[in-house]
Amino acid sequence: MVEVKKVKRSENYSEWYNNLVKQADLAEHSAVKGCMVIKPYGYAIWEKMQAELDRQFKETGHQNAYFPLFVPKSLFEAEEKNAEGFAKECAIVTHYRLKTDPDNKGKLMVDPDAKLEEELIVRPTSEAIIWNTYRDWIQSYRDLPILINQWANVVRWEMRTRLFLRTAEFLWQEGHTAHATKEEALAETKQMLEVYADFAENFMAVPVIKGVKTENERFAGADETFCIEGLMQDGKALQMGTSHFLGQNFAKAFDVKFVSKENKKDYVWATSWGVSTRLMGALIMSHSDDEGLVLPPKLAPIQVVIVPIFRKEEEKMAVLEKAREYANALKSKGISVKLDDREGQSPGFKFAEYELKGVPVRIAIGPRDVQNQTVEVARRDTKEKQVMAEVDLVHKIEHLLTQIQQNIYQKALDFRAENITTVNTWDEFKNVLENKPGFILAHWDGTSETETKIKEETKATIRCIPLDSALEEGKCVYTGNPSKQRVLFAKAY
Amino acid sequence: MVEVKKVKRSENYSEWYNNLVKQADLAEHSAVKGCMVIKPYGYAIWEKMQAELDRQFKETGHQNAYFPLFVPKSLFEAEEKNAEGFAKECAIVTHYRLKTDPDNKGKLMVDPDAKLEEELIVRPTSEAIIWNTYRDWIQSYRDLPILINQWANVVRWEMRTRLFLRTAEFLWQEGHTAHATKEEALAETKQMLEVYADFAENFMAVPVIKGVKTENERFAGADETFCIEGLMQDGKALQMGTSHFLGQNFAKAFDVKFVSKENKKDYVWATSWGVSTRLMGALIMSHSDDEGLVLPPKLAPIQVVIVPIFRKEEEKMAVLEKAREYANALKSKGISVKLDDREGQSPGFKFAEYELKGVPVRIAIGPRDVQNQTVEVARRDTKEKQVMAEVDLVHKIEHLLTQIQQNIYQKALDFRAENITTVNTWDEFKNVLENKPGFILAHWDGTSETETKIKEETKATIRCIPLDSALEEGKCVYTGNPSKQRVLFAKAY
Numbered sequence: 001m002v003e004v005k006k007v008k009r010s011e012n013y014s015e016w017y018n019n020l021v022k023q024a025d026l027a028e029h030s031a032v033k034g035c036m037v038i039k040p041y042g043y044a045i046w047e048k049m050q051a052e053l054d055r056q057f058k059e060t061g062h063q064n065a066y067f068p069l070f071v072p073k074s075l076f077e078a079e080e081k082n083a084e085g086f087a088k089e090c091a092i093v094t095h096y097r098l099k100t101d102p103d104n105k106g107k108l109m110v111d112p113d114a115k116l117e118e119e120l121i122v123r124p125t126s127e128a129i130i131w132n133t134y135r136d137w138i139q140s141y142r143d144l145p146i147l148i149n150q151w152a153n154v155v156r157w158e159m160r161t162r163l164f165l166r167t168a169e170f171l172w173q174e175g176h177t178a179h180a181t182k183e184e185a186l187a188e189t190k191q192m193l194e195v196y197a198d199f200a201e202n203f204m205a206v207p208v209i210k211g212v213k214t215e216n217e218r219f220a221g222a223d224e225t226f227c228i229e230g231l232m233q234d235g236k237a238l239q240m241g242t243s244h245f246l247g248q249n250f251a252k253a254f255d256v257k258f259v260s261k262e263n264k265k266d267y268v269w270a271t272s273w274g275v276s277t278r279l280m281g282a283l284i285m286s287h288s289d290d291e292g293l294v295l296p297p298k299l300a301p302i303q304v305v306i307v308p309i310f311r312k313e314e315e316k317m318a319v320l321e322k323a324r325e326y327a328n329a330l331k332s333k334g335i336s337v338k339l340d341d342r343e344g345q346s347p348g349f350k351f352a353e354y355e356l357k358g359v360p361v362r363i364a365i366g367p368r369d370v371q372n373q374t375v376e377v378a379r380r381d382t383k384e385k386q387v388m389a390e391v392d393l394v395h396k397i398e399h400l401l402t403q404i405q406q407n408i409y410q411k412a413l414d415f416r417a418e419n420i421t422t423v424n425t426w427d428e429f430k431n432v433l434e435n436k437p438g439f440i441l442a443h444w445d446g447t448s449e450t451e452t453k454i455k456e457e458t459k460a461t462i463r464c465i466p467l468d469s470a471l472e473e474g475k476c477v478y479t480g481n482p483s484k485q486r487v488l489f490a491k492a493y
Numbered sequence: 494m495v496e497v498k499k500v501k502r503s504e505n506y507s508e509w510y511n512n513l514v515k516q517a518d519l520a521e522h523s524a525v526k527g528c529m530v531i532k533p534y535g536y537a538i539w540e541k542m543q544a545e546l547d548r549q550f551k552e553t554g555h556q557n558a559y560f561p562l563f564v565p566k567s568l569f570e571a572e573e574k575n576a577e578g579f580a581k582e583c584a585i586v587t588h589y590r591l592k593t594d595p596d597n598k599g600k601l602m603v604d605p606d607a608k609l610e611e612e613l614i615v616r617p618t619s620e621a622i623i624w625n626t627y628r629d630w631i632q633s634y635r636d637l638p639i640l641i642n643q644w645a646n647v648v649r650w651e652m653r654t655r656l657f658l659r660t661a662e663f664l665w666q667e668g669h670t671a672h673a674t675k676e677e678a679l680a681e682t683k684q685m686l687e688v689y690a691d692f693a694e695n696f697m698a699v700p701v702i703k704g705v706k707t708e709n710e711r712f713a714g715a716d717e718t719f720c721i722e723g724l725m726q727d728g729k730a731l732q733m734g735t736s737h738f739l740g741q742n743f744a745k746a747f748d749v750k751f752v753s754k755e756n757k758k759d760y761v762w763a764t765s766w767g768v769s770t771r772l773m774g775a776l777i778m779s780h781s782d783d784e785g786l787v788l789p790p791k792l793a794p795i796q797v798v799i800v801p802i803f804r805k806e807e808e809k810m811a812v813l814e815k816a817r818e819y820a821n822a823l824k825s826k827g828i829s830v831k832l833d834d835r836e837g838q839s840p841g842f843k844f845a846e847y848e849l850k851g852v853p854v855r856i857a858i859g860p861r862d863v864q865n866q867t868v869e870v871a872r873r874d875t876k877e878k879q880v881m882a883e884v885d886l887v888h889k890i891e892h893l894l895t896q897i898q899q900n901i902y903q904k905a906l907d908f909r910a911e912n913i914t915t916v917n918t919w920d921e922f923k924n925v926l927e928n929k930p931g932f933i934l935a936h937w938d939g940t941s942e943t944e945t946k947i948k949e950e951t952k953a954t955i956r957c958i959p960l961d962s963a964l965e966e967g968k969c970v971y972t973g974n975p976s977k978q979r980v981l982f983a984k985a986y
Contacts, residue, residue, distance in 0.1 A: 030560070030561045030622070030626065031561075031565055031568060031622065031625050031626075032561045032563045032564070032565060032613065032622070035561035035562070035563060036561070037558070037559070037560050037561065037626055038558055038559040039558055040556035040557065040558045040641065043556070043557050043558045043559055044556065044557070047557065063533035063536070063537065064533065064536050064537070064540065065530070065531055065532055065533045065536045066530070066531040066536055066664065067523070067530050068523045068524075068525045068528035068529070068530065068662055069528070069615075069646055069648065069662050070525045070528060070584075070662070071525075072524055072525060073591075073601060075524060076591075076601070077599070077600055077601045080599060083591075083601060087590070087591040087592065087593075087601055088590055088591070088592075089589070089590065090589070090590065090591060091563075091586045091588075091589055091613070092586060092587065092588040092589065092590075092591065092603055093584045093585060093586050093587075093615065094585065094586075094587045094588065094603065095584075095585040095587065096582070096583070096584055096585065096650040097580070097581055097582065097583070097585075097650065098566070098569075098576075098580040098581070098583060098585065098614070099580065099581075100580075106570070106573060107570055108566060108569070108570045108576060108580055110585055110587065110612055119603055120525065120584070121591070122562075122586065122615075129523070129524065129525070132524050133523065133524075133530055148533060152646075153562055153645075153646065155562065157589040157590065169561055169562050169563070171559065
């Protein structure tokens, strides 16, 4: 498993990433073009992400529900911008039966008699099917707000795919809320952006910039798209989550009205927000190194691995007994521990395997450790090793896990700080983009035209208009036209 | 919400069920034929089921993973029996793009240029895609066993659908394991049957009969299908879960071989097992009554509801304060509590609502209760009310929840005992089937032919050959041919 050809991160980031995803047993390509298999270790990390996000969604008053996988074409096309945005990349069910192929023994063929009257679109996102349902749920302001989230699979027929980052089918959550006022819907949109930012920074240990998308980059059907943008180690940006203020667009498309407290009929206000298995890509690309994954303790399926070391049979019992004692003590504090007592694999082999898998803390115990009442503790992030006395070991390990979580975040934060460049001229812009990958803060004249031209010339896009950026008079780096605020550019995944 | 036309359970079970699912906010039909929307309250129950099942799967050594939604037709047809079993009811993706309809402004149409070279089947079950993947994962006995579970949606294009019981799309888990020996695979099949039976009885409070399916009723592609069968209140059986011993059928279809310890090449042995949102139907149909749902405490999203009662403003503060105190005390013991302090709804309205929703315990607190340091406690299952002193209240409520869980199970168990009839002649068989719905234990000659004839004449099927039934010489009720064991017949969902 570990003996695969190594490509260094610094040599070819893209190949390094692909190899890592496969070698660390996170995911692989499937027999279905563009669809991935998420392997148990990868899925275990996703489950940890889900659990924490789900907790935060519920804490902010949301409930889970489930809506159909399919969207009838007539509903799909109801919100025109949304439909236009997804029409070119959707899987379409046209038939509901196979039959024996008379010309090919043992083979099946689509039964032409089983053609659907109306085609079904495999959901690329669920606004249409959900707002068609909300129409029956909402009559009065008393029925509002509706605060619902769904964990689901969605399909977008992407041509160029990449494990976790861009796949034809992916797993995600999509929140869909309905409100009586614009203000409340906007507040919800921003609240969920904060939830995402908190999760990214405090659990994934990935610092993010919160901002608003330009019109070019907005979700199809939204009035405003808020986002969190992370910076990967190769200097490219990754959109990690979006929260959309949908205005009354879907309410109008699906005729969802309510009677207000003042007894007036009005269209309902909407938001939607989502993060996906793409976050797995962000997690991997933010922290990992040439030895493998580096996982923040809060999302690591195994937080501590214990490797017992012995040569002679008479050493084995004492070492294993100690190892089990430590494992139980750590587990009793809620730390997830794996005791790897496999025989026939050398300690060195095991060390390499857990480095590859990003386990934050490794404890090694040999006969001398048992004698001295010590253990050897290695941390994955800095690769530092230290001998620790067993006195108060659990507490020390707990503390170490906290430190590692903080250190991984700080490292990513420092990296980002070094890789945000403020530029004022077009030459500077192109020069930085060429020679120093990362975010660029520059003035922009606010037009889609300019944005498109910059993208065509440099492949850089406006990642967002940062929420915390100060107003500042300036001139667009491309056109020289006046600008009131710097925006964030980067090449992006 | 509560003011819907009431149909009594005894009058029309089927209509009573449909109404209950909608009125208790569990699920509803969607705009997609045969697909349901699972509403938040229904989904919350499903989440409780998932959490416990997932815990038990992990405890028995399984890990979760995720495989693609789509199965290419060539893989789908590889295991012939399996393919034949599902071919007639599967959704087929044939195109991957929509385009603007030139003849209909604002409408979309399937783009004929975006036809897939190979059609994709929306998974009705995942053996094919998974065993095609396992081929690359398995070389040697060291790679075995593989113990994987997947939580997913599947689609079976059913013509007659019913909320939760039979829907075109449903949610489920499907375990797919790979083993080096037949014995190990059989042991796994039986282990998971036990997990399902334990879950049904100790969490859902539904007694089940464990058995083996006849060839007619076996899963397409299995060598042996084990099942748990529950008895609903109308005397019809419901298959609640199945665990399949797949032999080497899928390994042969997908050429999955391994090198054994003895250095021999052999095909891998397989199992698969699943339960679905159909369990929601079983839960509803096993316990509920004319007032609504009756939920076993272990699966109730709200275990205790507290309804404060007051008329005058000066009573309000004292009552609410007490209510909050109790709510917090109960929550601190891990009991899920809802304090319903909504104003503008009468206590009577609230009582009816929580009865409809099956909340196991209701606590009402009025001004006199505050004075007397008492509360009124009502249990949903027996509808008994009692006044409880607040001394040691949390402990008493915990005890009551345990009692309710047991009582619901016992009631279902008693009902089943009364509705299993042993018959020895064909007249008896038909007579019982007509006049006393439930399970029938009868001798059968072991042939598919007889089973089919009985089904055609009476609509009764063999639910299973019970695992615990004693061998007993007898004569088939239909043909008079010799039989060695009674089997379980019933009309079924």
